[in-house]
Amino acid sequence: MKGPVVMPPKVLIMIPAYNEEEAVGEVVKSTRALFSKFDVVVIDDGSEDRTVEKAKEAGADVVSLPFHCGGSIAIQTGYSLAANSGYDYVVKVDGDGQHRPEDVSKLLNPLISDEADITVGSRYLNTENSDDSAVKTGGRFFSSTLVSMLRKMEITDITSGMRAWSRKAIDVLLPVYMERKFIEDSVFWVAETLLASKLGLRMKEVSISVLPRKCGTSKSFSKSKMLMYPLRLLTTLLQEVVA
Numbered sequence: 001m002k003g004p005v006v007m008p009p010k011v012l013i014m015i016p017a018y019n020e021e022e023a024v025g026e027v028v029k030s031t032r033a034l035f036s037k038f039d040v041v042v043i044d045d046g047s048e049d050r051t052v053e054k055a056k057e058a059g060a061d062v063v064s065l066p067f068h069c070g071g072s073i074a075i076q077t078g079y080s081l082a083a084n085s086g087y088d089y090v091v092k093v094d095g096d097g098q099h100r101p102e103d104v105s106k107l108l109n110p111l112i113s114d115e116a117d118i119t120v121g122s123r124y125l126n127t128e129n130s131d132d133s134a135v136k137t138g139g140r141f142f143s144s145t146l147v148s149m150l151r152k153m154e155i156t157d158i159t160s161g162m163r164a165w166s167r168k169a170i171d172v173l174l175p176v177y178m179e180r181k182f183i184e185d186s187v188f189w190v191a192e193t194l195l196a197s198k199l200g201l202r203m204k205e206v207s208i209s210v211l212p213r214k215c216g217t218s219k220s221f222s223k224s225k226m227l228m229y230p231l232r233l234l235t236t237l238l239q240e241v242v243a
Contacts, residue, residue, distance in 0.1 A: 010039075010087050012078070014078035014091070015055075016074040019048060020095040021050040024054050025054040027099075028040055028060040029059070038091075039087075041062070042062045043065070044063065045068055071185040071188065073182070075092065079174050089166055090165045091108060107163065107206060109206075117168050119205070122157035122208065126209055157205065169196070
């Protein structure tokens with residue numbers, strides 16, 4: 001007598017991208033080569049170059065926002081797509097080539113084994129990651145330490161954008177985002193980490209490697225955003241911790 005048929009998990013790999021024509025094609029190809037059974041969708045954040053063309057040529061589906069909305073809106077668009085399409089798990093990989101598709105499995109395993117609802121890729125659990133500037137490293141250390149103390153949780157890389165979510169996490173987070181005002185890109189992951197903790201979602205860090213950016217510049221951490229980051233961080237902490 002045959003047992004019940006176990007269906008494989010339905011996984012969405014979302015790749016937010018804004019003006020990443022030089023990198024997004026290779027990111028899509030590498031991801032699809034490793035995970036041919038997963039769906040790969042590029043969330044185009046109103047790019048003005050050939051990002052959409054390169055993503056489609058590489059084999060990804062593309063969802064295009066009508067204009068440049070910012071990374072936080074692109075990510076929430078991915079959440080909505082996942083919720084509406086019934087995905088079991090969602091993984092985010094950046095379109096700039098800094099995240100290694102090989103690390104996707106590391107993020108998924110704790111979710112599939114029900115050890116966590118959200119996984120966060122930490123570059124600081126891997127001593128080989130040393131390409132960031134002292135300013136960026138210091139900012140990440142400061143924000144991670146402060147949040148760890150305030151929320152009584154241990155997290156080493158709170159600004160990491162290589163993350164994965166279970167269906168439960170998406171279902172819990174998405175309604176809150178639908179009611180909230182815009183969250184500035186540079187503090188989005190801080191805000192989400194605090195929100196997830198308050199909502200009782202289990203988080204787990206896994207070690208990942210982050211590659212140097214080969215082309216273009218960071219969209220979330222421009223010089224002006226980095227100067228404003230301490231103020232935005234403190235405002236975010238007050239909003240999320242005190243509320």
